[in-house]
Amino acid sequence: MSSHTGKLWIVGFGPGSAEHITARALTAIQASDVVIGYNTYVDLVRHLLTHQEVVRTGMTEEVSRAQAAVELAQQGKAVAVISSGDAGVYGMAGLVYEVLVEQGWQEGDNPEVEVVPGISAIHSCAALLGAPIMHDACTISLSDHLTPWDVIARRVEAAAAADFVIALYNPKSGRRTEQIVETQRILLRHRSPSTPVGLVKSAYRDRQRVDVTTLADMLDYEIGMLTTVIIGNSQTFVHGQKLITPRGYQRKYDLRETEQRLRPGERLRPEHEPWALHQGRSRGQG
Ligand code: SAH
Secondary structure, rough: OOOOOEEEEEEEOOOHHHOOOOHHHHHHHHHHHEEEHHHHHHHOOOOOOOOOOEEEOOOHHHHHHHHHHHHHHHHHHEEEEEEEOOOOOOOOOHHHHHHHOOOOOOOOOOOOOOOOOOOOOHHHHHHHHOOOOOOEEEEEEEEOOOOOOHHEEEHHHHHHHHHOOOEEEEOOOOOOOOOHHHHHHHHHHOOOOOOOEEEEEOOOOOOEEEEEEEEHHHHHOOOOHHHEEEEHHHEEEEEOOEOOOOOOOOOOOOOOOOOOOOOOOOOOHHHHHOOEOOOOEEEEHH
């Protein structure tokens, strides 16, 4: 092993278009000696590659990809492991750290590690849909390759019951087709069939497609490996082709008034927020 300290960048390059990659991600890819990633991801950043050695791998080879990245960086190379979106959201960041921890790596050891944040699908897809995740939202991956279905189903149930806006990642693939059907069934136990749903395929890439539908009808639309499904909460409404979730449940503003009922500073008074938690209890609950 070289005594020269290597650098391991774990990079999220955003949804896929050149405009949505961060400056830091660009720097990382351009300054690296080796770029490692799933074939499709390497293709999406090909225009940025000049001198870099490229290690392409298939989709199910995440573990060997992480191990190769760590090994090359330990040899003193600058290595960029790339993920679409954010590398810390169903990406490579966790796996790379798991490999390092397994080897006894500590902060300050070789290699130096930097995770570079990127725009995850929940954010790129929400932007195309308008403003669906204005309120509390969560992401759930429907892929049961690495997670037992029972765990996933429990999370869908909990998120549905708690009225979260939900972004479903990995909703469906060629072989995994039942998960989205079962998910719709669980959601319908808690939410109205008319709940707005946005389907975004290939956000900010060629063949981008945006569909706005409802919880009842969502399965009539094309859903695939490159689709993110955003389920509105009980307040979400549709305007044209946009999904809009209000900023709050209890409206403290009236958009038809030029002057708001409450002056700045008055909004936060306890008497104007009877539904809030006041000294251990919500007044709304009596
Ligand atoms: N790290 C990625 C997620 C990888 S999991 C991120 O942060 O975005 C793969 C899933 O992400 C896909 O099944 C899809 O649900 C979602 N996804 C990734 N890129 C997308 C895009 N450009 N448009 C729509 N969905 C996308």
